[in-house]
Amino acid sequence: xxxxxxxxxxxxxxxxxxxxxxxxxxxxxxxxxxxxxxxxxxxxxxxxxxxxxxxxxxxxxxxxxxxxxxxxxxxxxxxxxxxxxxxxxxxxxxxxxxxxxxxxxxxxxxxxxxxxxxxxxxxxxxxxxxxxxxxxxxxxxxxxxxxxxxxxxxxxxxxxxxxxxxxxxxxxxxxxxxxxxxxxxxxxxxxxxxxxxxxxxxxxxxxxxxxxxxxx
Amino acid sequence: xxxxxxxxxxxxxxxxxxxxxxxxxxxxxxxxxxxxxxxxxxxxxxxxxxxxxxxxxxxxxxxxxxxxxxxxxxxxxxxxxxxxxxxxxxxxxxxxxxxxxxxxxxxxxxxxxxxxxxxxxxxxxxxxxxxxxxxxxxxxxxxxxxxxxxxxxxxxxxxxxxxxxxxxxxxxxxxxxxxxxxxxxxxxxxxxxxxxxxxxxxxxxxxxxxxxxxxx
DNA sequence: ACGATTCAACCAAACGGTTAAACCAAATGG
DNA sequence: CCATTTGGTTTAACCGTTTGGTTGAATCGT
Numbered sequence: 001x002x003x004x005x006x007x008x009x010x011x012x013x014x015x016x017x018x019x020x021x022x023x024x025x026x027x028x029x030x031x032x033x034x035x036x037x038x039x040x041x042x043x044x045x046x047x048x049x050x051x052x053x054x055x056x057x058x059x060x061x062x063x064x065x066x067x068x069x070x071x072x073x074x075x076x077x078x079x080x081x082x083x084x085x086x087x088x089x090x091x092x093x094x095x096x097x098x099x100x101x102x103x104x105x106x107x108x109x110x111x112x113x114x115x116x117x118x119x120x121x122x123x124x125x126x127x128x129x130x131x132x133x134x135x136x137x138x139x140x141x142x143x144x145x146x147x148x149x150x151x152x153x154x155x156x157x158x159x160x161x162x163x164x165x166x167x168x169x170x171x172x173x174x175x176x177x178x179x180x181x182x183x184x185x186x187x188x189x190x191x192x193x194x195x196x197x198x199x200x201x202x203x204x205x206x207x208x209x210x211x212x213x214x215x216x
Numbered sequence: 217x218x219x220x221x222x223x224x225x226x227x228x229x230x231x232x233x234x235x236x237x238x239x240x241x242x243x244x245x246x247x248x249x250x251x252x253x254x255x256x257x258x259x260x261x262x263x264x265x266x267x268x269x270x271x272x273x274x275x276x277x278x279x280x281x282x283x284x285x286x287x288x289x290x291x292x293x294x295x296x297x298x299x300x301x302x303x304x305x306x307x308x309x310x311x312x313x314x315x316x317x318x319x320x321x322x323x324x325x326x327x328x329x330x331x332x333x334x335x336x337x338x339x340x341x342x343x344x345x346x347x348x349x350x351x352x353x354x355x356x357x358x359x360x361x362x363x364x365x366x367x368x369x370x371x372x373x374x375x376x377x378x379x380x381x382x383x384x385x386x387x388x389x390x391x392x393x394x395x396x397x398x399x400x401x402x403x404x405x406x407x408x409x410x411x412x413x414x415x416x417x418x419x420x421x422x423x424x425x426x427x428x429x430x431x432x
Numbered sequence: 433a434c435g436a437t438t439c440a441a442c443c444a445a446a447c448g449g450t451t452a453a454a455c456c457a458a459a460t461g462g
Numbered sequence: 463c464c465a466t467t468t469g470g471t472t473t474a475a476c477c478g479t480t481t482g483g484t485t486g487a488a489t490c491g492t
């Protein structure tokens with residue numbers, strides 16, 4: 001679907017946000033030029049200002065949208081799942097799929113964290129809180145049921161989110177490394193989005209499971 | 217120690233790199249201005265060009281230095297430690313301490329990953345490879361000895377590095393969240409650098425340990 | 433025809449980079 | 463013992479380009 005064709009099914013504003021998401025992911029806020037944003041969206045610069053606003057407004061819209069979408073999908077998946085282990089698996093699987101398939105999501109989040117959340121509107125922080133809350137609740141209830149052992153829930157969150165964001169954003173570096181050093185090329189470095197999610201889920205569940213399966 | 221006082225014990229070039237590390241961590245490559253770099257180092261802009269080179273050269277020097285230092289310390293700690301579990305603990309502890317205490321390290325690494333390693337010189341990638349190699353070796357040998365179970369070693373690396381980089385860079389957002397929502401303030405979100413390392417080490421070891429402690 | 437939208441051209445400010453002159457401690461030499 | 467030179471280093475002022483943002487006219491859909 002070309003940018004021009006998109007305009008027939010998508011509002012101009014959304015076309016702009018789609019293009020902006022990719023550009024901000026690739027170059028960051030300061031690295032992306034407003035002229036580039038307009039060109040990537042197939043739109044005149046003044047149109048961008050008319051439709052959305054200045055560069056910062058575009059960025060805020062992009063980051064709020066990506067965080068809301070991610071939190072929505074992850075929280076919905078957790079709510080649907082039956083059983084605490086299944087909820088954890090779904091949490092991880094959806095986060096992995098979302099950050100892995102929408103390729104701009106992970107770099108944008110990583111950059112935002114790196115900058116101390118300087119451009120994060122409060123609404124975006126609340127979305128992150130929603131995800132953390134869903135995980136914490138599952139961990140707490142699973143612990144109460146004897147399935148999980150007591151753990152620092154925030155740190156478990158860091159493990160899940162950190163590993164998946166890093167893995168998703170990592171890909172160009174892994175590729176480059178494999179090309180430059182084909183002799184140490186390792187297929188285990190190139191899992192698909194879903195495989196990566198499953199692998200992390202296995203590790204996380206092993207980390208939090210109560211090894212004493214018959215609590216007295 | 218003021219920037220002026222530093223110049224008596226440190227070369228001008230190193231003073232510049234110290235200031236540049238913090239500024240690049242805070243604002244990223246494109247976000248940091250050459251005028252700011254010079255001002256932060258307490259040095260004239262032309263001095264910066266004379267001592268190191270253009271903006272890109274400063275950045276390359278910064279990133280190579282931080283990655284080399286990190287890899288050196290982490291690999292040395294692993295080499296010194298006795299036993300596979302101890303090696304894993306040291307690996308994580310040193311990485312946590314390094315990224316947590318040198319506060320610019322984590323944001324710089326995260327940003328570089330987010331940008332696909334576009335500015336990573338080959339030498340910097342090799343430093344990352346050194347760390348991954350040290351971990352992989354420990355995991356493989358620990359598995360052969362029956363202490364660890366078979367795991368995707370690269371993904372374990374992602375978990376360790378991802379969680380600690382995220383946690384270290386996260387701090388401003390956590391702070392802000394705690395201030396805006398004091399009612400849900402949670403002390404478990406504010407572990408010290410060393411505590412964070414220990415917590416992650418416990419989780420990782422639980423994840424990779426062979427639960428069948430008496431292999432037949 | 434009319435408001436909504438898009439456009440090319442434009443602008444001031446900010447930016448990365450350069451330059452010629454000034455500075456300063458250590459060597460030189462009378 | 464002091465004046466002068468020398469080489470590395472620092473400086474303020476400057477330059478051409480790029481940047482985010484604006485504007486009035488043209489175009490489009492209805």
